[in-house]
Amino acid sequence: MSDDLAEVYRTTYQALVRFLYRKVWDPDRAEDIAQEAFARALVHRPDNTRGWLFVVAANMARDDARRAARERRHLTLLKSEPAPTATPSDAGAHEDDERARVQAALEQLTPRDREVLLLWDADLSYDEIAAQTGLARAAIGTTLARARRRLVEAHESGGKRDHAARG
Amino acid sequence: MLHVDEGLLHAYLDGELAGAERDSLLAHLAECPACRNRLEEERALVARAGELLGRAAPPKRAPVPFERIARPRAPRWRVPAAWAATVTIAFAMGWYAQAERLAHDLALSAIPSEAPPPRTASPRRADGRPATRPPVARAPAAKSLQAEVATAPMAAVPAALRDEGTASPALDADAARAVLGRAPAVLPGRAVLRMTRSPTDDGVVVIEQEWTPGIVLRLYERRAMTADRVDVAPTRAPSARAQVAPSAAREPRHEYLARYVNSLRIEIAGPLASDSLAQLLELVE
Numbered sequence: 001m002s003d004d005l006a007e008v009y010r011t012t013y014q015a016l017v018r019f020l021y022r023k024v025w026d027p028d029r030a031e032d033i034a035q036e037a038f039a040r041a042l043v044h045r046p047d048n049t050r051g052w053l054f055v056v057a058a059n060m061a062r063d064d065a066r067r068a069a070r071e072r073r074h075l076t077l078l079k080s081e082p083a084p085t086a087t088p089s090d091a092g093a094h095e096d097d098e099r100a101r102v103q104a105a106l107e108q109l110t111p112r113d114r115e116v117l118l119l120w121d122a123d124l125s126y127d128e129i130a131a132q133t134g135l136a137r138a139a140i141g142t143t144l145a146r147a148r149r150r151l152v153e154a155h156e157s158g159g160k161r162d163h164a165a166r167g
Numbered sequence: 168m169l170h171v172d173e174g175l176l177h178a179y180l181d182g183e184l185a186g187a188e189r190d191s192l193l194a195h196l197a198e199c200p201a202c203r204n205r206l207e208e209e210r211a212l213v214a215r216a217g218e219l220l221g222r223a224a225p226p227k228r229a230p231v232p233f234e235r236i237a238r239p240r241a242p243r244w245r246v247p248a249a250w251a252a253t254v255t256i257a258f259a260m261g262w263y264a265q266a267e268r269l270a271h272d273l274a275l276s277a278i279p280s281e282a283p284p285p286r287t288a289s290p291r292r293a294d295g296r297p298a299t300r301p302p303v304a305r306a307p308a309a310k311s312l313q314a315e316v317a318t319a320p321m322a323a324v325p326a327a328l329r330d331e332g333t334a335s336p337a338l339d340a341d342a343a344r345a346v347l348g349r350a351p352a353v354l355p356g357r358a359v360l361r362m363t364r365s366p367t368d369d370g371v372v373v374i375e376q377e378w379t380p381g382i383v384l385r386l387y388e389r390r391a392m393t394a395d396r397v398d399v400a401p402t403r404a405p406s407a408r409a410q411v412a413p414s415a416a417r418e419p420r421h422e423y424l425a426r427y428v429n430s431l432r433i434e435i436a437g438p439l440a441s442d443s444l445a446q447l448l449e450l451v452e
Contacts, residue, residue: 071446121220144174149212
């Protein structure tokens with residue numbers, strides 16, 4: 001079993017980090033959560049390890065985002081310190097800007113469309129995405145088509161709010 | 168045949184169409200230029216969306232070796248790890264209780280008074296007899312806080328634990344790295360006052376950093392074990408209070424938070440509200 005999990009780790013870890021990064025937008029937190037998910041998998045030994053990992057990791061990312069939001073509200077308790085995630089260098093400013101635009105575009109997707117798109121980009125198959133989201137397998141292609149179109153459109157409109165394409 | 172819907176085209180482009188569905192799609196495409204055009208449009212869309220997502224990818228890093236997550240000791244963790252955690256918590260809280268009092272007294276001593284207390288003064292009751300409070304709790308000046316803190320831990324360690332170790336040996340950076348398997352994580356931009364190994368030699372390194380003058384934070388770090396990562400960090404340990412000496416338990420501001428940074432498990436303690444400590448914990452790197 002441990003060998004199986006090692007293999008899943010080898011093939012899935014970076015995809016899981018990528019998936020999580022687009023939820024927490026912090027590479028360290030994404031890695032923390034991914035490792036935590038694998039550590040839990042070691043204890044729980046789920047049957048469908050990959051699917052289980054993504055479910056557990058998504059839940060942790062959601063909790064993490066809530067906690068982060070809560071802590072931001074308390075940030076004023078501290079002395080004036082740099083925000084924990086704000087460490088852009090000049091060299092990375094352009095990439096940060098690009099990333100922020102894609103992030104803004106992603107946030108204009110419906111949660112379900114976004115989830116399907118992120119799962120696909122984390123190398124999950126249609127079958128796995130269907131199992132993960134409860135959607136019919138036949139609906140995955142349609143959902144992905146919509147999500148991709150919406151992402152590109154939202155990105156081109158500069159991340160501005162634009163509900164025109166949403167039916 | 169009707170034109171194919173875009174979902175089918177995306178499924179085909181994603182390599183997720185098989186069997187009869189795929190055959191009939193290909194048959195239709197062969198005789199329908201409009202759908203072939205659409206296929207190319209959708210192909211461009213798939214590529215474009217993938218490219219955009221690529222810009223929102225985390226930095227490429229080598230993954231932590233699986234062995235560090237899957238420790239060979241994992242199956243035997245239950246009793247020893249639980250025991251160790253209890254000791255660590257009691258130990259940490261004991262230490263922390265001292266620091267808490269020191270910080271509190273320091274704050275009091277910072278208020279201008281008619282005369283500075285004598286160096287060895289203990290709080291006295293009205294009848295002139297010494298109060299039961301330990302003398303270490305009196306910190307006459309900020310300068311001596313460090314020294315007082317330095318002596319505090321042993322006083323707080325239960326005798327049974329003290330017997331197992333000699334003292335809390337100070338560590339330099341290399342020694343700390345040897346214990347933890349990597350450089351210790353610290354609060355950036357704050358001087359490290361002291362690094363010590365816990366007297367019980369349980370792999371815990373204690374790092375003291377001054378957050379603001381008079382506010383000393385402690386980071387308790389050890390290599391993360393798979394087994395104790397079941398609870399997602401940061402986790403408060405309310406049960407810890409049961410292990411704490413009464414003097415510590417009555418301190419309402421006691422908070423105790425833990426987090427995993429790469430291969431390290433880090434706890435933070437200090438005389439600040441838990442929200443602040445949690446925020447500080449996030450800064451540790």
